[in-house]
Amino acid sequence: MWTKSSARPRCKALMKHQKIRMAILLTAAVTGVLFLTSLTAGPVRQTPIAPGQAQTGQAGGQTEAPPGAPGQASPEAPADTTDPPADTAPPPEAPPDSPPPEAPPAQELMASEHFALWEYACDCAGDCDGYPHSMEPELLEKVEALRTGLGRPVIITSGVRCEARNEEVGGVSWSFHKRGAAADLYCPGVSVGEVAAAAQAVGLNILPHYSEGYVHVEIT
Numbered sequence: 001m002w003t004k005s006s007a008r009p010r011c012k013a014l015m016k017h018q019k020i021r022m023a024i025l026l027t028a029a030v031t032g033v034l035f036l037t038s039l040t041a042g043p044v045r046q047t048p049i050a051p052g053q054a055q056t057g058q059a060g061g062q063t064e065a066p067p068g069a070p071g072q073a074s075p076e077a078p079a080d081t082t083d084p085p086a087d088t089a090p091p092p093e094a095p096p097d098s099p100p101p102e103a104p105p106a107q108e109l110m111a112s113e114h115f116a117l118w119e120y121a122c123d124c125a126g127d128c129d130g131y132p133h134s135m136e137p138e139l140l141e142k143v144e145a146l147r148t149g150l151g152r153p154v155i156i157t158s159g160v161r162c163e164a165r166n167e168e169v170g171g172v173s174w175s176f177h178k179r180g181a182a183a184d185l186y187c188p189g190v191s192v193g194e195v196a197a198a199a200q201a202v203g204l205n206i207l208p209h210y211s212e213g214y215v216h217v218e219i220t
């Protein structure tokens with residue numbers, strides 16, 4: 001009986017020591033785990049604090065992933081900016097409109113501001129190429145001045161003439177028309193007398209044809 005009673009206290013003492021050891025081990029283990037978790041938690045906290053990610057996070061706005069958001073958000077923003085230009089594509093329609101206006105001027109050589117060169121061309125039936133003689137610049141300038149003085153369109157009925165055309169219309173052999181120094185013209189709405197006076201005012205020699213309704217003008 002004594003042996004048993006004396007042995008029990010020893011066992012209880014041992015049990016106490018073991019419990020203390022276990023407690024120490026547990027606390028050590030818990031502290032170790034906490035330390036490890038603190039180490040692992042450290043880097044996680046540092047990543048969100050990074051300035052670059054914070055800025056990208058604000059820029060991304062709705063995107064949740066810090067590392068992926070900055071890369072994806074920035075490409076998307078430029079893409080959106082490039083899309084608007086594509087939507088505002090109406091300009092392509094303008095080019096087709098512009099070519100037409102360019103074509104006429106290229107084909108239509110101007111004798112002066114309001115007169116195309118073809119208006120002075122010979123109107124024969126193919127005896128010449130239309131320009132048997134170059135038009136005198138002084139005549140072109142004075143006819144333009146006449147039009148400016150009248151303030152109305154002036155119609156050229158005859159400019160330069162080849163020999164065949166001059167004979168056909170009964171022109172004199174020394175006609176100024178043959179060397180591009182004369183023109184027959186009229187101004188709709190303005191009398192022959194008024195046109196002749198206006199032509200004389202700009203320095204043109206005149207020969208009014210009242211019955212036919214035009215004025216022959218020439219330079220000396």
Ligand SMILES: [Zn+2]
Pocket residue numbers: 122123124125126127128129130132161162163165
């Ligand atoms: Zn001709």
Ligand SMILES: [Zn+2]
Pocket residue numbers: 158177182183184216217
């Ligand atoms: Zn004439």
